[in-house]
Amino acid sequence: MALITNGRAIFNSYPGGFPEPGKTIIYDGKSTIDLDLVSLNGGVLVKTLELSIDPYLRTLMSQPTMGYKIGRPTYGPGIAVVLRSENEKLKVGDKFRISMMPHQQYSVLKEEQLGDLNILKNPYNLPWSTFIGILGMPGLTAYEGWRYYSKAKKGEILFVSSGAGPIGSLVIQLAKLDGLKVIASAGSDEKIKFMDSLGADVTFNYKTTNTAEVLAKEGPVDIYWDNVGGETLDTASANANICARVIACGMISGYNNNHATPLRNIWQVVARQIHIFGFHVSNQYPNEFYEFLEPEIAKGDIKYAEDRFLGLENVGEAMSRVQRGLIKAKAVVHVADEAH
Amino acid sequence: MALITNGRAIFNSYPGGFPEPGKTIIYDGKSTIDLDLVSLNGGVLVKTLELSIDPYLRTLMSQPTMGYKIGRPTYGPGIAVVLRSENEKLKVGDKFRISMMPHQQYSVLKEEQLGDLNILKNPYNLPWSTFIGILGMPGLTAYEGWRYYSKAKKGEILFVSSGAGPIGSLVIQLAKLDGLKVIASAGSDEKIKFMDSLGADVTFNYKTTNTAEVLAKEGPVDIYWDNVGGETLDTASANANICARVIACGMISGYNNNHATPLRNIWQVVARQIHIFGFHVSNQYPNEFYEFLEPEIAKGDIKYAEDRFLGLENVGEAMSRVQRGLIKAKAVVHVADEAH
Numbered sequence: 001m002a003l004i005t006n007g008r009a010i011f012n013s014y015p016g017g018f019p020e021p022g023k024t025i026i027y028d029g030k031s032t033i034d035l036d037l038v039s040l041n042g043g044v045l046v047k048t049l050e051l052s053i054d055p056y057l058r059t060l061m062s063q064p065t066m067g068y069k070i071g072r073p074t075y076g077p078g079i080a081v082v083l084r085s086e087n088e089k090l091k092v093g094d095k096f097r098i099s100m101m102p103h104q105q106y107s108v109l110k111e112e113q114l115g116d117l118n119i120l121k122n123p124y125n126l127p128w129s130t131f132i133g134i135l136g137m138p139g140l141t142a143y144e145g146w147r148y149y150s151k152a153k154k155g156e157i158l159f160v161s162s163g164a165g166p167i168g169s170l171v172i173q174l175a176k177l178d179g180l181k182v183i184a185s186a187g188s189d190e191k192i193k194f195m196d197s198l199g200a201d202v203t204f205n206y207k208t209t210n211t212a213e214v215l216a217k218e219g220p221v222d223i224y225w226d227n228v229g230g231e232t233l234d235t236a237s238a239n240a241n242i243c244a245r246v247i248a249c250g251m252i253s254g255y256n257n258n259h260a261t262p263l264r265n266i267w268q269v270v271a272r273q274i275h276i277f278g279f280h281v282s283n284q285y286p287n288e289f290y291e292f293l294e295p296e297i298a299k300g301d302i303k304y305a306e307d308r309f310l311g312l313e314n315v316g317e318a319m320s321r322v323q324r325g326l327i328k329a330k331a332v333v334h335v336a337d338e339a340h
Numbered sequence: 341m342a343l344i345t346n347g348r349a350i351f352n353s354y355p356g357g358f359p360e361p362g363k364t365i366i367y368d369g370k371s372t373i374d375l376d377l378v379s380l381n382g383g384v385l386v387k388t389l390e391l392s393i394d395p396y397l398r399t400l401m402s403q404p405t406m407g408y409k410i411g412r413p414t415y416g417p418g419i420a421v422v423l424r425s426e427n428e429k430l431k432v433g434d435k436f437r438i439s440m441m442p443h444q445q446y447s448v449l450k451e452e453q454l455g456d457l458n459i460l461k462n463p464y465n466l467p468w469s470t471f472i473g474i475l476g477m478p479g480l481t482a483y484e485g486w487r488y489y490s491k492a493k494k495g496e497i498l499f500v501s502s503g504a505g506p507i508g509s510l511v512i513q514l515a516k517l518d519g520l521k522v523i524a525s526a527g528s529d530e531k532i533k534f535m536d537s538l539g540a541d542v543t544f545n546y547k548t549t550n551t552a553e554v555l556a557k558e559g560p561v562d563i564y565w566d567n568v569g570g571e572t573l574d575t576a577s578a579n580a581n582i583c584a585r586v587i588a589c590g591m592i593s594g595y596n597n598n599h600a601t602p603l604r605n606i607w608q609v610v611a612r613q614i615h616i617f618g619f620h621v622s623n624q625y626p627n628e629f630y631e632f633l634e635p636e637i638a639k640g641d642i643k644y645a646e647d648r649f650l651g652l653e654n655v656g657e658a659m660s661r662v663q664r665g666l667i668k669a670k671a672v673v674h675v676a677d678e679a680h
Contacts, residue, residue, distance in 0.1 A: 059611075229607050248609045266606060267569050269588045269618035271399075276616040278609035 006033040009103035009315035011068035015061055018323050024061065025074055025316035033106050035083060043110045044087050046080035049095070049338065051103060052132035053309075053318040053331040055250055073102045074315060077137055079120070079128050080107070081338055087111060095120045095338075097131055099283065103315050105335060116283050121290075124298040128338070133330040134304040135293060138166035141281040143289055145247045146174045149277040150223050154179035157219060159236055162227035163200060164191035166304070166330035167249060171225045172198045173302050183218050185211060185232075187325055194305055194329065206232070215239035225249065237265040237274065246276040305329035346373040349443035349655035351408035355401055358663050364401065365414055365656035373446050375423060383450045384427050386420035389435070389678060391443060392472035393649075393658040393671040395590055413442045414655060417477055419460070419468045420447070421678055427451060435460045435678075437471055439623065443655050445675060456623050461630075464638040468678070473670040474644040475633060478506035481621040483629055485587045486514045489617040490563050494519035497559060499576055502567035503540060504531035506644070506670035507589060511565050512538045513642050523558050525551060525572075527665050534645055534669065546572070555579035565589065577605040577614065586616040645669035 012026045019025065038045060057076050060067035068074050078101025082094045090096065097118040101107070120131050133139065146152070158175045162168045163184030175182050176199040184200040186192060187207050195203045202218050204211075212235045215221060220241035226233050227250045236246065268274060296302035307327040309318040315333055322331050352366045359365065378385060397416050400407035408414050418441025422434045430436065437458040441447070460471050473479065486492070498515045502508045503524030515522050516539040524540040526532060527547050535543045542558045544551075552575045555561060560581035566573050567590045576586065608614060636642035647667040649658045652675060661667050 229610070233606070250610060266573070269616055270569070270590060270620075272618065273620050274616075274618045276609055276614075276618075278612065278614045278616075280610075280613050 003032040003034050005029060005105070006031045007105050007312045008073045009312050011061070011070055011072060011074050013070065019058070019061060019316070019319050021316035021320050023316075025319055027313045027316070029313075031104070035106065038108060040084060040086040040108055041110070042086050043108050044082050044090050044114075045084040045106065045108050046096075047083055047106055048078055048080050048101060048104065048335040050079040050129045050132055051101060051315070051333040051335060052077040052136060052138075053315070053322050053333060054137070055322055057319065058323055073104050074319075075100045075102050077101065077132050078103075079131055087114070089114065089117060090119070095122070095128060097136065099137070103312060103333075105312065118285055124294050126294065126297060129306060129308070129332045129334065130297065130304065132332065133166050133306060134170055134297060134302070135290065137281055137283070138330060139170055139293065139304075140283075140285060140289060141249060142167045142170035142174060143293070144281055145225070145249055145277075145279055146171060149245060149247045149279065150175075150178075150225075151245055152178045152180055152223060155181070156222035157181045157183065157241070158223045158225065159183045159185075159215060159219070159221045159239075160225040160227070161185050161206070161232050161236075162250075163195045163203070164188075164305070164329060165227060168225065168227055169194070169198055169304065169329070170302070172200050175223075176200075180223070181218075183214065183221070185214075188328070190328055198303060211235045212239065220244070223247065234265045237268045240268060240272050240274050242272050244272060244274045246274060248276055248278040307331050309333045311335065343372040343374050345369060346371045346444055346446050347652045348413045348445075349652050351401070351410055351412060351414050353410065359398070359401060359656070359659050361656035361660050363656075365659055367653045367656070369653075371444075375446065378448060380424060380426045380448055381450070382426050383448050384422050384430050384454075385424040385446065385448050386436075387423055387446055388418055388420050388441060388444065388675040390419040390469045390472055391441060391655070391673040391675060392417040392476060392478075393655070393662050393673060394477070395662055397659065398663055413444050414659075415440045415442050417441065417472050418443075419471055427454070429454065429457060430459070435462070435468060437476065439477070443652060443673075445652065458625060464634050466634065466637060469646060469648070469672045469674065470637065470644065472672065473506050473646060474510055474637060474642070475630065477621055477623070478670060479510055479633065479644075480623075480625060480629060481589060482507045482510035482514060483633070484621055485565070485589055485617075485619060486511060489585060489587045489619065490515075490518075490565075491585055492518045492520055492563060495521070496562035497521045497523065497581070498563045498565065499523040499525075499555060499559070499561045499579075500565040500567070501525050501546070501572050502590075503535045503543070504645070504669060505567060508565065508567055509534070509538055509644065509669070510642070512540050515563075516540075520563070521558075523554065523561070525554075528668070530668055538643060551575045552579065560584070563587065574605045577608045580608060580612050580614050582612050584612060584614045586614060588616055588618040647671050649673045651675065 008028045010028045015024045077099045082090045158180045160168045160171050164186040182200045183202040184195045185206040192203045219239045222241045224236040224246045226248045307329045321327050348368045350368045355364045417439045422430045498520045500508045504526040522540045523542040524535045525546040532543045559579045562581045564576040564586045566588045647669045662671050
């Protein structure tokens with residue numbers, strides 16, 4: 001009918017260290033779109049609902065040959081609703097998730113942009129943002145890593161870093177369901193309270209408490225779920241039990257300092273027969289993942305937390321805060337409600 | 341009938357860095373034994389034939405609470421023949437292997453010292469020393485590590501450090517049997533020639549050739565068999581393929597310098613989804629291990645090499661040279677021939 005604003009978050013410059021709001025990523029409110037007349041060319045017109053701001057998106061800001069392009073919208077996992085469709089996979093009103101959703105209000109997506117399309121059923125009417133959080137990639141990461149690599153046995157001891165984050169908070173709850181003792185660290189008192197509410201047995205603020213002392217007292221560690229790498233990985237190696245497993249899921253501690261912290265205890269891998277599993281989530285969401293988690297979330301037996309940013313104007317701020325560890329929980333940019 | 345000399349290698353002092361011959365371990369030729377009259381008290385009298393001098397024995401020289409005792413004989417994997425027996429498991433003439441054979445000519449062994457007893461059949465009449473080398477713990481280490489953790493696929497690329505050693509040399513041959521491209525490093529031209537004779541595709545002397553340059557050109561590495569740790573492990577991590585496997589079998593590079601070389605590329609574990617398997621050999625020798633290797637060795641299709649030291653007088657020298665990387669191949673102390 002008429003041209004309306006189509007706000008976008010634009011990648012503006014490569015960051016040296018931490019991404020800076022208003023410099024690395026800027027908001028562009030000048031672009032417009034006609035929702036009725038825009039050509040689809042076999043694609044779909046979608047309205048973005050929710051965007052996921054994840055630590056790993058930092059890796060898309062470093063390489064000119066792959067990742068974000070200067071002057072183009074940033075992207076990441078997101079949820080959208082279909083407004084018009086010329087693609088047989090999607091019909092008007094469908095909600096879906098893809099891992100490379102453009103950071104703009106409205107997008108025409110071609111077939112190849114729908115590569116890892118997940119149409120969402122949501123039988124328990126959970127908030128759509130859960131499908132990029134505990135029911136999205138972070139939740140699947142916790143679920144797969146725990147299922148494939150933990151080899152957890154009742155009574156064993158788990159240590160998880162970033163335990164208040166979207167992955168760590170589910171790892172804590174999966175470990176408690178399996179009967180483990182859980183030691184969890186995070187960087188603020190608010191996060192400690194959240195981890196306590198999830199049932200973690202020993203929680204501490206790594207900024208004010210010595211990790212090595214806690215692990216020496218409460219360990220040895222049978223399973224270390226590593227979300228941070230660097231010194232914490234080194235300390236966990238030095239406090240690992242014989243035949244410990246390390247699930248290496250993220251090394252955010254090195255993303256913004258060129259991995260400058262050297263490790264000195266990795267030889268313990270041989271001495272203590274440690275297995276380290278570096279892994280990326282599969283992006284193949286099995287039915288049992290939803291069937292297990294959705295009712296538990298609906299009942300409130302499995303909990304999650306979100307740190308919500310409102311509108312695409314705040315993508316740059318959200319990216320920066322995620323990298324600096326300044327968020328409380330899973331970072332979500334809420335772009336729009338379902339109706340339009 | 342009469343007292344005869346029972347020579348012994350004695351642990352004399354804790355080494356600070358490398359063990360020193362004549363200081364860390366000394367030879368004692370003053371002890372005697374009467375082979376006919378010595379009391380067995382339910383045990384066995386044995387004559388030592390062959391002793392294995394392994395890198396890991398260094399770990400027995402560091403801790404007062406466990407490991408070698410000052411003034412007592414050192415010990416390690418060895419082969420002996422039974423001279424007299426009051427133990428129903430062993431009869432006169434049996435040859436057997438245990439992992440804690442005292443470093444002396446003759447020993448009376450109690451039941452508890454026979455804990456991991458292996459009576460050896462040797463149907464192909466191979467030299468007894470093979471049963472502490474390619475048919476002993478080093479060979480079993482290569483066999484188990486390769487079988488359990490390599491997940492080798494034809495056409496993949498293996499990098500093995502210490503490729504001329506008793507473990508590495510069998511790893512090279514197992515990898516070639518599985519159709520892999522093999523990159524192997526060692527520290528002398530003589531070792532390079534040996535690795536070439538085993539069929540390794542790319543061999544280099546790490547003392548004169550830059551490991552990173554070789555791996556950048558000949559890699560990326562799908563499987564890294566790590567016998568050394570430290571800088572080489574770090575370099576292999578930086579040149580690993582996606583989903584690479586690291587079989588971490590020894591970290592000799594750090595044994596004598598308190599593991600002072602820091603690692604800077606371990607974050608690649610997440611980025612490249614690397615799995616690192618620290619492991620110790622099981623000490624459970626399966627029949628198929630012998631059934632596979634013995635005929636291949638007898639035919640000469642699988643090769644091995646030894647660096648032989650003669651007599652218990654040379655245990656200290658052998659220990660030192662093993663730790664300093666000054667031996668050509670599997671270090672064996674030949675103590676006696678089978679007849680007495």
